[in-house]
Structure formats: structure tokens, C-alpha cells
Amino acid sequence: MAAAVPPARPYRDFLTPALHKRFTDASFYTLVLCYLISVWMDDWGNYLWAWFPIGPAGIRALLLFISALVVFILRVAQWHVGQRNTERPLDTFRKYAIRKNTVLTLAGYAISAWFYCEIYIWTRAGKSRLGFTDRGGRQHDWIRLNERPLYLRFMFFTLAIVQGVCHLWYDYDTIDLPAMKPRKERNDDPEPPPKQQPSRVLIQKLKPMGLTAVLLVLTTFLLGNLLYFLGFRNILWEYYYSFAAMIVSLRRSSSPFGLPPFAPLVGMFISQGFLLVLLWQLVNTAFGIYISQPPLKKDKPVTSDSKDPNGSLLSGLKSKKDTVKAIALWELALITDRFPDRRKTIYSEIDRKTAPTSKQITDICLAEIRLLTTRINIALDPTFRPVNEDGKKQEVGPIALVSRVSQPIKDGAVTYQGPDPDRTRTAEAVQLASGLAKDLSSPKNSNLRKSPYVRNGLEYSQNFIKENTQKAEAQMEATGFWPALIKSSMGVPFRYNLHRTASLIVTGAPYSRLSPLCNAISAIANLAVLSIKEDDWGRFSDHVPDIIRAFTVALQKLDEYVDSLTVHWTDLEALSKPEEERKKTAEVEQVREGLREGLRGILGVFGEYLRAMNMAVVEIQEAKRAVARGPEMAHVR
Known part of the structure; x- marks a missing residue:
């Protein structure tokens, strides 16, 4: 009796260590910057201890790294694959402004800024007059509560809010994964593209990070001073004084004593605020660069170390987490494009318990393509309901592309209510x-x-x-007021955008599925094209008719949807372009080109065998017409 085959290890057992390694690499560069900031903070009273790592400089660097670690934790908890998809900027604000992640983001930056500010005050309290109390110029004066650290803390808190708003506005949590294209050459496996070191990419982005830091600090300086001196100064001072009076004996005066000398205090905030924002920018940039690295280990797929590599990959492809599934589809696309030995195992594993490996992968990839077709069908006909495998229609809510401008038609008898006074x-x-x-x-x-x-x-x-x-x-x-508002810069959040709407329907919501969709198209197309010489069992050809049908329907529906698009009168961006350019959207064209190239390659390989594979002549002709309708015909009825 044959021994039972042990179950494949989960995909996360291989993905998680790889992500941990990348997190460690990104943290290393962050720790280096923390050490440099620590050295800069010191008063250089002793030249040895000012820079020596085993001493105050090293301890301060580790404490500063805690400030950066708070942002790292935010990124780990909130990262997602693909950009946010909404019809209008106003819809984005409504959906994402009031939610738990928004509050956590602002709170995380506030904690990071507060901790950084406390380290700086602790380091420079004596030299920069940032102590809790101040005796003034003479020793016999009353002990006064020092306003300078209060002002500095408020400015750093304002800086945290500004950075948090930028984080939410530009969606720093997005991780862009590549959307691969079907391979065109079928004779030899292509050479992998030259690998660009993440450290070099990070160094190239130092200048943009520095410019961003300067802009945010200057903006915060103007905004923070305006808020402090015109609104929050007296309010904060009352609470600050009440708290301090419980600890030390203070002069009986509840009014602020002032901030002189003010110029050195401004220099402290601008210099240290710049370094703090630079630290935040480095954390976000390094995290994005390292997490978006290919799912490879020693130039091989991360699942290569598994005793059942394809079984582990299948567990990732079936994951309910979108991020894990997106990375697994990327790895599958890489395997079908660059790793012939691993690709051949997909054809040869026909005795897997659930179904052959090729069958399971085909079903997963075709599900992504059919989901695209379903989204387009719902956009074309809001009453459309997809059909389940058992023949029953699924309950799917309609997708409203524009706001309703009238009330729905009422049932029952209609009574005449007199002439309309506004009739023209x-x-x-x-x-x-x-x-x-x-x-x-x-x-x-x-x-x-x-x-x-x-x-x-x-x-x-x-x-x-x-x-x-x-x-x-x-x-x-x-x-009218509304058109004038729409044409002004204040009307940008209210404008409909054809490109945003098309991307929403084609790539999905709430986040774009462009990468998983294109990688699924590329993987299944590569497997179909290369099966004719690598599939020794000849079993993969059974899936080719279904693949051709799915690609054909998706192309037809995609072309139909693009043809049906109309430019809303508020879409000033599209209206400013020539007529032939208005309906072109980069994401839509990328999906369409992937489908067309994949279908062209499959038809080129299996064209003469399709009749023997139980495909009707009408189906073959439709597939050829879908391929023949190139980009130049995409917007012509």
C-alpha cells in the first residue's frame, strides 16, 4: 500500500519569511538614518560620545527607531494591492474619511511625532532652554512654566497631522505589483530582466523625499503658527499650567510668558521637523520598494523550497486574502514565463487529490477573467445576474455609474395632475x-x-x-452656480471622470485588481501556448476551448463597454482631449491588450486543431474577429 502523500505546506509559510526578510532590509536603512539623526541631535560637548555607537548616540538612535517603528506597524497592518477605485474624489472622501484606519493613521503619526519630540527635548533641554520650568535671568526669580516646549510639541503634533493627511490623500498604503503580459516568443524562454537593487532605487528617491520634507515642514510652520497664536495658545496653556501647578510651585500667573528667543526655536523645529518627515518618507518608501519585490528567493520562486511546490502555490491562489492571492498569481505568471522546469510540472501533475494541477490553475485564472465579464455585464445592464454552476442566478446589487436624477417609475394608476408650468x-x-x-x-x-x-x-x-x-x-x-463651481478648482471633487469609471468597472473595487487580472491572463495564456510542446500527457488541450471562449467573451464585452461609454459634462479632463482619445484608459487598454495577445497566441498554436476539439465554426470565427479588432478599432462602432 502506497504511503499517504503529506499535505502541502501553506503558501504563507513561504511568503511570510520572505516578507520578514524584506522588512528587515528596509528597517536597516531606517536605523542608519536614525543613527545619523541621533548624532546631529547631540550638543557635541564630547566629540567621542557624540558619535560612538555604544553610548548615548546609540541609545538615542534605538529610541528614534521606535518612532519609525510606529509607522512601520501602520504600513504592515494596512497595506493593500492596487489603487483605490471610485468614480469621483468626493466618493473617495465619503468612503475613506471616516473609518477606523483613518483614525489609526493619524494617531500613529501623532504618537511617532510626540516620541521624537520628547527625545529631542530630553537631549537638548539644557542647551536650548526646553526644560519644564524656567527661572529667567536671575536665580532669585520665581519659577516660571516654560512655554517653549509646549510650542514645540504643538508644532510637531501639527506636523504629524499634515503628514497623516498626505498619507491618506496619496494612499501610501498602496503596493503596486506588476501586471505581466503574455509572452510573444514561443521558441525559447526569455532571459530574466536585469535585477535592479532595491537599495539603489531607494537612494535615487532620496532627493524627492527631501523635497517633500521641505514642503511639508514649511507648510506646517505657517499653518501651525497660525493655529497656535490665533486659537490654541491660551487654551493649551490653561491645561498645561493646571497640570504643572500640581507638580511644582509656580508663580501665580496663568498667562503665557512668551517664547523668546524665538528665532532659535524656529530653527529647531524646521531642522528637526525636516529630519522627522525625512524619516517618515524613508519608512514609507523603503517599505513600498521592498514589499513589491518579486516573489523569488535566490532567483527561484519562493515555493521552490516546498516538498510540494505546486500544492503550496495552489493554497496561495485559493487564499481569501487579496494580498496573498495577488502575490501568488504574480508568482504563477513568473513561473509560466521564465521557469520552464517548474512550468512543466504543472502539466505533469495529473494525480492530485482534488484535481490535476493544470485544471485547478485553469479554473482559478478563468474565474478572474469571468469576474471581469460579470462586472462589465452588470455595468451594461444593472439588472443582470450571473448564473451559478447549478443554474441559479446570483443576487448581485446593481452598479450605479451616475447618480439618479429622477424618481423611479411608480406602479399603479397614473392620474392627470394638470399642465406642467415649466413646460417649454x-x-x-x-x-x-x-x-x-x-x-x-x-x-x-x-x-x-x-x-x-x-x-x-x-x-x-x-x-x-x-x-x-x-x-x-x-x-x-x-x-449657473453649479457649472461655474465644476469648472473651478473647487469643483474637482464633484467631477465625474470617464477614466475613473472605466477603471472601476474593468479592474474592480474597492481596490484595483489590475495586477491579479493581468497576471491570471498571462499565466493561462502562457500555459496554453506552451502546452503544445511541453505537455507530455496532452491533457491541457482539453481546457483550450474553454480558455478561448472566456477570452473571446471578455474581449467582446470589453469592447462593447468601451463603446457604450459617454463623457459626462463635468468631465473636463476628457472633454479637453481629441474625440478619438477620450475613451482611452491606460488600465482598460492594458487588460484588453493582454486578452488580445493571449488569444492571438492560442489561436496561432491551436488554430488548425480547434474543429477537432469540438469548437463550432461560429465560435472560431468570433474569436478571430475579437483578435482582428485591434486597438485602432476599439472605439469605432
Whole structure:
């Protein structure tokens, strides 16, 4: 009796150590910057201990790293694959402004800034007059509460809020994974592209990080001083004084004593604020660079160390976590493109317990493509419901691409409520032309349709409607408060955008699935094209008809959806472009090109065998027409 095959180790057993290694590499450069900041903070009273790592400089660097570690924890907890997808910036604000992650982000930066500020005050308290109390110029003066550290803490807190808003606005939590294309060459495996060291990429981004730090610090300096001296100074001082009075005996005065000398205090905030923002920028940039590295270990797929590599990969492809599944699909696309030995094992493993490896991978990749088709079908017809495997329709909520401008039609009897006082000549003409067209369409009026007077009258009414409708639309867009607001910079959040809408439908929501979708397309296309010479068992050809059908339907629906798109009058970005360029969206074109190249390669390899594979002539012709309709025909009806 054959020994039972042990279950494959989960994909996370290989992905998690790889991510930990990248996190450690990113943390190393952050720790180096913390050490440099620690050396800069010192008063250099002793030149040896000012820089010697085993001493105050090293301890201070480790404490500063805690400030950076708070941001690292935020990134680890909140990172996601793909950009946010919404129709308008206003929708993005409504969806993401009030939620737990937003509060945690602002709180995390506030804690980081507070800890950094406390370390600096602890280091420079004596030299920079940042102590808790101040005796003034004479020893016999009353002990006064020092306002300078309060001002500095407030400015660092304001800096944290500004940085947190930038983090949320630009969505620092996004990790962009590559969206691979189907390989075009079928004879030899391509050479892997030259590997660019993450450290070099990080060094190249130091200048942009420095410019960002300067901009944020200067913005915070202006905003913080405005808020402090015009609003929060007296309020904060009252609580500060009440707390301090419980600890030390203070002069009986609750008014702030002032911040002189003010110029050195400004220099402290600008210099240390710059270094703190630079530290934050380094953490975010290094995390993004290292986490987005390919899922490889020693130039091999991360699952290569598993006793059952494909089994571990399948567990990642079936993961319920979008981030894990996205990385597993990326690894699959890399395997089918660059690793022939590993690719051949996908064809040869036919005795797996659930189903052959090739069958499971095919189903997972085709599910991504069919999900694309379902999204487009719902966008084209909000009443569409996908069909389950058992033949029942799924309950899927409709996707509303634009806001409802009227109430839904009510059931029951309709009663006449008198004439509409706002009725215009255009509305009367519309009703007259509609009634006339309806009467002429009746079989009883076939002779009437032949009359030239009737035809001329109908043509005149249609032209009248068209001209007046265009004039009304032009007048609406040119006058009024709302159009004026839309055209101004204040109206940007309210503008609809064709590119955002198309990307939302094609790549999914709430985050773009461009990378998983394109990698699934590339992986299944590569497997199909290369199976003709690498599949020794000849089993993968059974999936080719389903793959061709799925690619064909997806291409047809994608072209139909792009053709159906209309430019909203608030979409100033699209309206400013030439007519032939308005409907072109980078993400949509990338998906379409991947589908077309993949289908072209499959048809080129299996074209002469498709009839023998139980594909109808109509299906083959539709597939060829979908491929033949290139990008130049994408926006032509």
C-alpha cells in the first residue's frame, strides 16, 4: 500500500519569511538614518560620545527607531494591492474619511511625532532652554512654566497631522505589483530582466523625499503658527499650567510668558521637523520598494523550497486574502514565463487529490477573467445576474455609474395632475414628434408614411429637437452656480471622470485588481501556448476551448463597454482631449491588450486543431474577429 502523500505546506509559510526578510532590509536603512539623526541631535560637548555607537548616540538612535517603528506597524497592518477605485474624489472622501484606519493613521503619526519630540527635548533641554520650568535671568526669580516646549510639541503634533493627511490623500498604503503580459516568443524562454537593487532605487528617491520634507515642514510652520497664536495658545496653556501647578510651585500667573528667543526655536523645529518627515518618507518608501519585490528567493520562486511546490502555490491562489492571492498569481505568471522546469510540472501533475494541477490553475485564472465579464455585464445592464454552476442566478446589487436624477417609475394608476408650468417649446416639440413617430410606425398608417409632407415634417421636428437640446445643454453648462463651481478648482471633487469609471468597472473595487487580472491572463495564456510542446500527457488541450471562449467573451464585452461609454459634462479632463482619445484608459487598454495577445497566441498554436476539439465554426470565427479588432478599432462602432 502506497504511503499517504503529506499535505502541502501553506503558501504563507513561504511568503511570510520572505516578507520578514524584506522588512528587515528596509528597517536597516531606517536605523542608519536614525543613527545619523541621533548624532546631529547631540550638543557635541564630547566629540567621542557624540558619535560612538555604544553610548548615548546609540541609545538615542534605538529610541528614534521606535518612532519609525510606529509607522512601520501602520504600513504592515494596512497595506493593500492596487489603487483605490471610485468614480469621483468626493466618493473617495465619503468612503475613506471616516473609518477606523483613518483614525489609526493619524494617531500613529501623532504618537511617532510626540516620541521624537520628547527625545529631542530630553537631549537638548539644557542647551536650548526646553526644560519644564524656567527661572529667567536671575536665580532669585520665581519659577516660571516654560512655554517653549509646549510650542514645540504643538508644532510637531501639527506636523504629524499634515503628514497623516498626505498619507491618506496619496494612499501610501498602496503596493503596486506588476501586471505581466503574455509572452510573444514561443521558441525559447526569455532571459530574466536585469535585477535592479532595491537599495539603489531607494537612494535615487532620496532627493524627492527631501523635497517633500521641505514642503511639508514649511507648510506646517505657517499653518501651525497660525493655529497656535490665533486659537490654541491660551487654551493649551490653561491645561498645561493646571497640570504643572500640581507638580511644582509656580508663580501665580496663568498667562503665557512668551517664547523668546524665538528665532532659535524656529530653527529647531524646521531642522528637526525636516529630519522627522525625512524619516517618515524613508519608512514609507523603503517599505513600498521592498514589499513589491518579486516573489523569488535566490532567483527561484519562493515555493521552490516546498516538498510540494505546486500544492503550496495552489493554497496561495485559493487564499481569501487579496494580498496573498495577488502575490501568488504574480508568482504563477513568473513561473509560466521564465521557469520552464517548474512550468512543466504543472502539466505533469495529473494525480492530485482534488484535481490535476493544470485544471485547478485553469479554473482559478478563468474565474478572474469571468469576474471581469460579470462586472462589465452588470455595468451594461444593472439588472443582470450571473448564473451559478447549478443554474441559479446570483443576487448581485446593481452598479450605479451616475447618480439618479429622477424618481423611479411608480406602479399603479397614473392620474392627470394638470399642465406642467415649466413646460417649454422644446418639451412640446418632443411630445409632438414622439407621438407622430409612434403613429407613423403603426401598420395602419403605411400609406401616410409615404407622404413627402409627413416625412419633411418629421425630419424638421427632429432637427428642431436636436438643435434646441444642444442649445439647452450649452446654456446649462455655461451659466449657473453649479457649472461655474465644476469648472473651478473647487469643483474637482464633484467631477465625474470617464477614466475613473472605466477603471472601476474593468479592474474592480474597492481596490484595483489590475495586477491579479493581468497576471491570471498571462499565466493561462502562457500555459496554453506552451502546452503544445511541453505537455507530455496532452491533457491541457482539453481546457483550450474553454480558455478561448472566456477570452473571446471578455474581449467582446470589453469592447462593447468601451463603446457604450459617454463623457459626462463635468468631465473636463476628457472633454479637453481629441474625440478619438477620450475613451482611452491606460488600465482598460492594458487588460484588453493582454486578452488580445493571449488569444492571438492560442489561436496561432491551436488554430488548425480547434474543429477537432469540438469548437463550432461560429465560435472560431468570433474569436478571430475579437483578435482582428485591434486597438485602432476599439472605439469605432
